[in-house]
Amino acid sequence: MRLVAVELRRVVARRLITFVTIGGLLAVGLVLVAAWQSARPLTDAQIAEAERQYAWALEDWEENGEQMVADCLDAQAGESELAGEPLDFGCAEMEPQREWYVPPSSELSTALGPLLSSTATLLVFLVFVVGVTATAAEMTTGSMSTWLTFVPQRLRVLFSKVAASGVVGVPITAVLAAVLVGGAYGVHAAQGALGTMTGAVWADVGWTGLRVVVLGGVAAAVGSALGVLLKNTGVALGLVIGYLLVVEAILGNLVQPIQPFLLQTNLRAWVEGGTTYWVSECTVTDQGTQCTGTEVALGLAQGAAYLGVGAVLVLGLTALVFRRRDLA
Amino acid sequence: MATADEYAVVTNDLRKTYRTARGRQVAVDSLSLRVPVGGVHGFLGPNGSGKTTTIRMLLGLVRPDAGRMRIFGHRVPDALPEVVGRVGAIVESPKFLPTFSGRRSLTLLADAIGAPRARVDEVLTATALRERGDDAFGAYSLGMKQRLAIAATLLKEPDLLIFDEPTNGLDPAGIHEIRTTMRRLADEGRTVLVSSHILAEVEQVADTVSIVGRGRLLATGTVADVIGDRRAAVRVGVRDAGRAAQVLAAAGLTVRPDGERLLVEGEPDAGRITWLLGQQGLWVHELTPVRAGLEDVFLELTQGAALGAPPTGSPPPPAPAPPAAPSSAADPSTGGGAR
Numbered sequence: 001m002r003l004v005a006v007e008l009r010r011v012v013a014r015r016l017i018t019f020v021t022i023g024g025l026l027a028v029g030l031v032l033v034a035a036w037q038s039a040r041p042l043t044d045a046q047i048a049e050a051e052r053q054y055a056w057a058l059e060d061w062e063e064n065g066e067q068m069v070a071d072c073l074d075a076q077a078g079e080s081e082l083a084g085e086p087l088d089f090g091c092a093e094m095e096p097q098r099e100w101y102v103p104p105s106s107e108l109s110t111a112l113g114p115l116l117s118s119t120a121t122l123l124v125f126l127v128f129v130v131g132v133t134a135t136a137a138e139m140t141t142g143s144m145s146t147w148l149t150f151v152p153q154r155l156r157v158l159f160s161k162v163a164a165s166g167v168v169g170v171p172i173t174a175v176l177a178a179v180l181v182g183g184a185y186g187v188h189a190a191q192g193a194l195g196t197m198t199g200a201v202w203a204d205v206g207w208t209g210l211r212v213v214v215l216g217g218v219a220a221a222v223g224s225a226l227g228v229l230l231k232n233t234g235v236a237l238g239l240v241i242g243y244l245l246v247v248e249a250i251l252g253n254l255v256q257p258i259q260p261f262l263l264q265t266n267l268r269a270w271v272e273g274g275t276t277y278w279v280s281e282c283t284v285t286d287q288g289t290q291c292t293g294t295e296v297a298l299g300l301a302q303g304a305a306y307l308g309v310g311a312v313l314v315l316g317l318t319a320l321v322f323r324r325r326d327l328a
Numbered sequence: 329m330a331t332a333d334e335y336a337v338v339t340n341d342l343r344k345t346y347r348t349a350r351g352r353q354v355a356v357d358s359l360s361l362r363v364p365v366g367g368v369h370g371f372l373g374p375n376g377s378g379k380t381t382t383i384r385m386l387l388g389l390v391r392p393d394a395g396r397m398r399i400f401g402h403r404v405p406d407a408l409p410e411v412v413g414r415v416g417a418i419v420e421s422p423k424f425l426p427t428f429s430g431r432r433s434l435t436l437l438a439d440a441i442g443a444p445r446a447r448v449d450e451v452l453t454a455t456a457l458r459e460r461g462d463d464a465f466g467a468y469s470l471g472m473k474q475r476l477a478i479a480a481t482l483l484k485e486p487d488l489l490i491f492d493e494p495t496n497g498l499d500p501a502g503i504h505e506i507r508t509t510m511r512r513l514a515d516e517g518r519t520v521l522v523s524s525h526i527l528a529e530v531e532q533v534a535d536t537v538s539i540v541g542r543g544r545l546l547a548t549g550t551v552a553d554v555i556g557d558r559r560a561a562v563r564v565g566v567r568d569a570g571r572a573a574q575v576l577a578a579a580g581l582t583v584r585p586d587g588e589r590l591l592v593e594g595e596p597d598a599g600r601i602t603w604l605l606g607q608q609g610l611w612v613h614e615l616t617p618v619r620a621g622l623e624d625v626f627l628e629l630t631q632g633a634a635l636g637a638p639p640t641g642s643p644p645p646p647a648p649a650p651p652a653a654p655s656s657a658a659d660p661s662t663g664g665g666a667r
Binding site: 003005010013014015137142143147149150151152153324326328 | 384387388389390391405408409412415416417419420421422423424425426427428432433436437439440441442477480484
């Protein structure tokens with residue numbers, strides 16, 4: 001425990017903590033500005049303009065609607081023939097709707113959960129950076145070697161550093177999440193757009209927030225392990241960003257069966273208390289290839305297991321490598 | 329025969345190789361080192377001779393491929409946690425986080441080993457850093473960084489201090505300061521193991537030395553022993569040097585030219601030289617005893633090592649017998665050691 005306490009003081013004393021917290025607060029601020037824009041009711045002039053646009057669209061629809069639908073169906077048939085599969089251009093839903101022109105304002109009761117979930121990835125990435133740099137800086141400067149000449153027990157040193165980063169990750173995530181929730185409440189309250197904030201809504205937000213905070217701690221701990229493993233902040237972040245781009249973004253779209261094994265799917269499952277993803281199933285018939293999308297559920301437990309196993313694997317690999325590595 | 333508890337550091341047949349683009353590179357090769365308890369022990373060798381690798385192995389930072397090591401009788405690296413409180417070390421350049429102040433770095437280290445906070449001020453004062461203790465490490469001069477590293481080693485009040493090339497990059501005043509500090513620490517009864525490739529510095533402060541080349545021990549012992557009779561000579565100034573050389577050689581002395589003078593090797597009797605030359609009407613105008621320095625010995629030995637010559641110089645002291653078990657009382661190298 002003494003080592004963990006010392007490591008905590010070391011991590012907290014690092015300037016980067018301040019920079020990351022300030023950066024996080026700025027990012028949360030931008031999210032709140034966007035929330036303010038969404039919650040702000042339209043002015044009378046805007047509503048009048050929107051109604052005018054809607055009226056013109058209706059008028060145009062009554063005059064040319066049939067022709068528009070016919071043109072749409074023609075285009076749909078032509079493209080379907082070229083594609084060799086039936087395509088849906090949405091020709092049956094072309095009639096202008098009022099909400100397309102006069103959108104309803106956002107209400108806190110429906111917006112808060114998605115707002116917290118969508119911002120969670122950013123918050124978790126920030127504390128991950130804190131974890132990575134806390135240890136990578138020690139590896140780069142060689143201060144890890146100095147440390148080991150005082151405490152020559154590598155696993156004890158490693159786990160104290162990982163634990164300290166994890167512990168530091170929790171309050172940083174908690175503060176940022178609290179500012180986000182509090183700010184969102186203030187923004188919507190100022191606009192009179194709280195909606196119906198029932199106890200169930202608050203409980204749901206509370207559980208989501210708690211899961212985000214736990215995730216922040218784990219991300220910081222995993223980050224610090226990666227910092228030791230890869231010995232360099234740039235390399236560690238480059239590797240993570242490269243993985244996110246190549247595997248999660250590109251490969252995830254190209255190879256649908258890997259979706260339940262993607263980090264982003266499981267992160268969503270954990271943060272949102274379960275999620276869904278779509279899988280296309282295509283069959284070849286006499287009329288061509290027909291594809292149907294199936295929505296598959298991924299539960300909270302699966303997300304937790306995936307993230308937990310992943311964290312343990314990173315920590316285990318780091319411990320194995322660090323225990324035997326020659327240090328400069 | 330020397331017993332193990334006379335040694336602060338003992339290594340037996342230590343070996344370390346590194347994988348490089350050109351294949352396996354031997355850094356340390358069958359190195360059996362003995363560092364006596366107390367005094368300053370110079371660990372000398374040219375760059376790349378395996379000094380730093382040996383020190384890193386002793387401190388558990390690098391894993392040896394073969395061989396055994398003991399510090400104050402404790403087998404390392406396995407028993408390092410038991411003995412580390414008695415060992416302070418600086419490996420190569422001082423390494424601390426550049427944004428942390430000297431005081432903060434020392435305080436964290438002191439807390440990690442359970443040393444009292446007051447000790448931080450004591451070691452900062454002892455190394456003349458108290459005034460600059462709150463400045464960031466990155467803003468320190470090389471000499472201050474080195475002093476901070478020494479301050480860190482003193483947090484433990486160690487019996488053994490290991491300094492790896494401590495004067496690298498320092499100005500003459502800094503070098504003198506470090507040399508004085510090492511001597512003072514040794515005079516307090518501690519053992520100082522200092523590695524260096526700058527012989528003149530070590531010769532002034534070391535009591536004993538070990539010279540390595542290409543990872544192998546070439547000579548070890550007291551400075552006087554290592555220099556020994558090697559190349560002790562008398563420089564003779566005489567008008568007719570050619571004839572004088574013939575006279576002295578005929579008398580059985582080893583003579584070689586040294587510019588316009590002669591060098592009579594083998595610690596000859598100066599009176600005899602004068603008498604021999606005077607007999608032939610050759611009048612001596614200079615007669616200077618010349619004693620080889622550690623640097624001469626070092627160059628001779630390390631050049632020999634580079635050419636693959638067998639080790640020369642004083643043989644290493646007999647190795648303590650290997651123990652039957654790490655804590656065996658019969659193990660002569662498990663004795664306590666220092667103060």
